[in-house]
Amino acid sequence: MDIGLKLMFSGLAIVLTFMAFVPYIRSILAGSTRPHVFSWFIWGITTVIVFFAQIEAEGGVGAWPMGLSGVVTVGVAVLAFIKRGDISITRTDWFFLTVALASLPFWYVTSDPLWTVVLLTFVDLLGFGPTMRKAYDRPHEESQLFFLSFMLRSVFVILALEQYSVTTVLFPLSIAVACTCLLIIVAYRRRVLLPNAAG
Structure with missing residues (x-):
């Protein structure tokens, strides 16, 4: 695929990242969205590390949105903590965070970004656990x-990649699938809870 087209897809992914984060951050500041702090810390750490792995695997311009997203995601985690978002932290949450942090020396020892990306994708998907649990219980807080913007962003990231391999594609593809699942949960639970709220 032409590099100009790759740049366009990367640009679209970056625009979608901003379009997703700006209103999301505003909703956190307004108190209408209360993200799970640990989910966001885990997602931030894993996304930043995957960005470096994608760069090493020659993902090129397709990796740029991941780097930007990783930095902003860590910022959302900090903001969620400051604004006292959902800070219910379990032992499982600590385990996910520990595994995410342990992936850096794992990458150094193996000298192969593939296994780091596989591990981090697994951890990142587990990081969806607390948010999915909260979305099921309190779907109006998500x-x-x-998450629709992030699902589309992940698709554009894949299209923008200069090299296709498990190392470069696995993480954004998994995020797209996870966001789709979360959207289904939120839509279903909002519909189920609506009659109860009316009654």
């Missing part, structure tokens, strides 16, 4: 537009 932004559907945000």
Whole structure:
């Protein structure tokens, strides 16, 4: 695929990242969205590390949105903590965070970004656990537009990659699938809870 087209897809992914995060951050500041702090810390750490792995695997311009997203995601985690979002932290949450942090020396020892990406994708998907649990219990505290934007962003990231391999594709593809699942949970639970709220 032409490099100009790759740059366009990367640009679209970056625009979608901003379109997702700006209203999401505003909703956190307004108190209408209360993200799970540990989910966001885990996602931030894993995304930043995967960005470096994609760069090493020659993902090129397709990796740029991951780097930006990783930095902003860590910022959301900090903001969620400051604004006292959902800070219910379990032993499982600590385990996910520990595994995410342990992936760096794992990468150094193996000298292969593939296994780091596989491990981090697994951890990142586990990081969806607390948010999915919260979305099931309190679906109105999650932004559907945000996760829809991130699902589309992940698709554009894949299209923008200069090299296709498990190392470069696995993480954004998994995020797209996870966001789709979260959207289904939120939509279903909002519909189920609506009659109860009316009654």
